[in-house]
Amino acid sequence: MNCENIKQKVGIRAVLESFGLFPAKENRRTAFYFALEREEKIPSLSVDFIKNTAFDFGTGKSYDVISIVQQIKKCSVSEALKYLSALDLSFDPGQVPVEIQSEASYKILKIKEIRHPALIQYLKSRKVLEQKHLLKEIDYEFCGRNYFGIGFENNSGGFEIRNAFTKLCLGPKDVxxxxxxxxxxxxxxxxxxxxxxxxxxxxxxxxxxxxxxxxxxxxxxxxxxxxxxxxxxxxxxxxxxxxxxxxxxxxxxxxxxxxxxxxxxxxxxxxxxxxxxxxxxx
Missing domain, CATH: 3.40.1360.10 (Dna Topoisomerase Vi A Subunit; Chain: A, domain 2)
Structure with missing residues (x-):
């Protein structure tokens, strides 16, 4: 897979999340992250999820998904492409991708008590079915398709979503x-x-x-x-x-x-x- 294909196919949010990086604050299209190459108290890395690019106001550097991997892993373009290809191929095409590109990309359709047999079985497999009252079943739409999962709410109203195939966050990431x-x-x-x-x-x-x-x-x-x-x-x-x-x-x-x-x-x-x-x- 060449550079242009990678830039179009792999979402920048997914790349950042693969390194354990999440927004400090975000809106419908953009978000601010902490810098990739230094410690800071005020986030200065502006990420545009629509353009799939980032800009560091502290250094003036611009990034795409390839140069982000290069910066974090200190590697060559070919090594970055290998990393991104593996990241992309790890997605199951029949399931929701890891990244939620913007608030407009998804819509929560219903929040209810957990009743779906697949979710009950998943909680049993994790041996925590007794605590299902602390969770919700979330029906949501993403890019025109409907999905469901176990939801755990954070302090900002976002939901950590899990099932046997999916691990993502709908809405703002928070504790x-x-x-x-x-x-x-x-x-x-x-x-x-x-x-x-x-x-x-x-x-x-x-x-x-x-x-x-x-x-x-x-x-x-x-x-x-x-x-x-x-x-x-x-x-x-x-x-x-x-x-x-x-x-x-x-x-x-x-x-x-x-x-x-x-x-x-x-x-x-x-x-x-x-x-x-x-x-x-x-």
Whole structure:
């Protein structure tokens, strides 16, 4: 696949998400991300989802999907094309692609209790069916086609959508804060994804389920929770047992007091939910 085909076929949002990068703020057509090559407090990378390009106001550099991969991976054009071709081919043509190009690309048709047999079976396979009351069944339209999935709402009204084939976000990307009561508790448990949170809720006898819970929905939006975490006397981390999870755990431990890393409980497994799936007796 040549350069022009790649630029037309692979969405820029999908490329950024493949590196764990999500908008700090967005509207119907454009969004602002943090810069690709430096740390900053105010996002300066403007992304146009319609033109499939980006512009860094800090450096004056323009990017397309190929040069974004080159910048992040420090690689050649041919290596970037190989990466993008693999990313594109990973999509199932019969399913919704990872990226939601703009608010105009989709429409939520109905939000209801989870009843569809396929979604029930998926929750059973993840061993969290008991927590389906914390989720919604979302019917939505994307590019003229209708789909459905499990929905978990974030603090900005967006929905993390999951089923056996799909992983995406409808609407703005944000964290989800679940308070145990009307006021903050002394402790807060932090999770990367909502399936780990649902697993936590399943293990009422193992953990202090009366604490507040924070679901990042992506470690890339940790910055949205930094002020919030300062409200708590103790932070319990249930992050993934991979390089990214360990990096985020280290960052939190360096910035806050009284942080407990609970990932040792599921050592040898990717995350808390995988541990539950592989160790819980059916």
């Amino acid at each position: 989800t804060l679940v308070r145990a009561g009307s006021k903050p508790t002394a402790e807060i448990a932090v999770f990367e994804g909502f399936f780990d949170y649902l697993t936590f809720r399943n293990l009422e006898n193992t953990f202090n389920s009366a604490c507040d819970c924070l679901i990042l929905n992506s470690t890339a939006v940790l910055f949205k929770a930094e002020r919030l975490l300062k409200e708590y006397h103790k932070i319990l981390l249930f992050l993934d047992n991979d390089a990214n999870g360990k990096s985020v755990a280290l960052k939190i431990r360096n910035e806050y007091h009284n942080v407990e890393d609970c990932s040792l409980m599921y050592h040898g497994y990717k995350d808390l939910n995988e541990w539950l799936i592989k160790t819980k007796v059916p």
